[in-house]
Amino acid sequence: MGRWLFWGVLLAIAGGAVSVWRGWLEVPPQWNPWAPLDIKAAPNWLTGYKLMRLRSDPALCEQALSSSDLRVSPQADSPGAKCPLVGALRVQGGGVALSSSFIASCPLAVAYAMFEHHTLQPAAQSVYGQKIARVDHLGSFACRNVYSRESGALSRHASADALDIAGFRLAGGRTISVLRDWPKQNQDAEFLRQVRDGACESFSVVLSPDYNAAHRNHFHVDVGRWSVCR
Template sequence: MSILMRIVGRTLLLALLLGAALLLAIWRGWLEVPPRFDPWALLDVRDTPNLLTRFKLWRLSDDRALCDQALATSGLRVTRLADSTPQPGCPIENAVRFHSAEVGLSSSFMATCPLAVSFALFERHGLQPAAQAVFGQPVVRLEHVGSFACRSIAGSQRPSQHAYANALDMVGFRLRDGRHISVLHDWTGQGDKARFLRLVQEAACDSFNVTLGPQYNAAHRDHFHVDMGLWRMCR
């Protein structure tokens, strides 16, 4: 092993040890840091997302009380749902009935709690800033085609995230002045609507684990699919 490789290895080991010591100090309360930079602090939807946001979202999957606290910072109107199995093989756990956000919805839908929190982050820090940047006005209505569908991923035997109400398909947006933006009709082109949709897709990739749009395949030509599954994908 060369001297350079030894130096690099020791440097990396030292960095890992220092990082572990820092995390331990924060966890034990020996070192005070602002909540948004504390990995164990509550995820506050109002705070600008940072490198710790995804870790904090991950913690919500198995901690319902923590997820409810995060939802309380979101401004969403939701109703907590009991665990159930609406159809055989499709259990719904840690879920809410999503009634409304700051943006209006075409209808209420079921969503896992982490999906609901991710939507709140997407709306506040992605969707509405994109609308203001392109059109100078907010989105007032989001059109979707549902979250829960007890089915497998097309062409496979693997359950879709829709089978667990852990996904949402968004098809269109309406601005305050009444203009309508459709994924199906406005994705292509160079105009403001197309530019807005591309910003929306980028924002969704930041907020959700998976975002699939018209560029992914023909099945997604008319909507953005977003979900909070285990894998990361932005297409």
């Protein structure tokens, strides 16, 4: 009896999934695995899956990005380069200014928009009662190996899938630095830890000063296929 119940439930779930996929059964977009990602919608247990789908579907990624406030411009493709870029964007900022624009793959741009909306600003409001006005970064695209070694695997920076974030400026002018403030035990350190932990909901990899000395002055965030939050 138990076995038949198991198979009955499994078939019901499969039938429901097919019905949603085919459009025979309507569910709210946030609960539809095949609906485009809405960057401003509250994240749920399907968000990670929707972010993952963007890596192999440029049209779907572009559609998701259009739901954000980011200003972006397309970059010329460089398929013959040592570190080829296809479909890359220059991110110029949005609701939060940037210390400078940066080059990003579409999935990185979407993840950054999610991070800004759902992690960065809520953390700033929670800790300081004001918004973040600017994000200071150390760059994104760089055609190099991991840790700039002479040999070995290419860094996620080599495909514009990574960004190094060094600090933040509040609307009131106060600055928070990963290098200066992470080791402290105060409000700024609390904010940085909230940002690090929340970033793991948008990016697949987040490396902070807790990871190693090479990250003592920044958060490395990327949208590669590995999953690390430290």
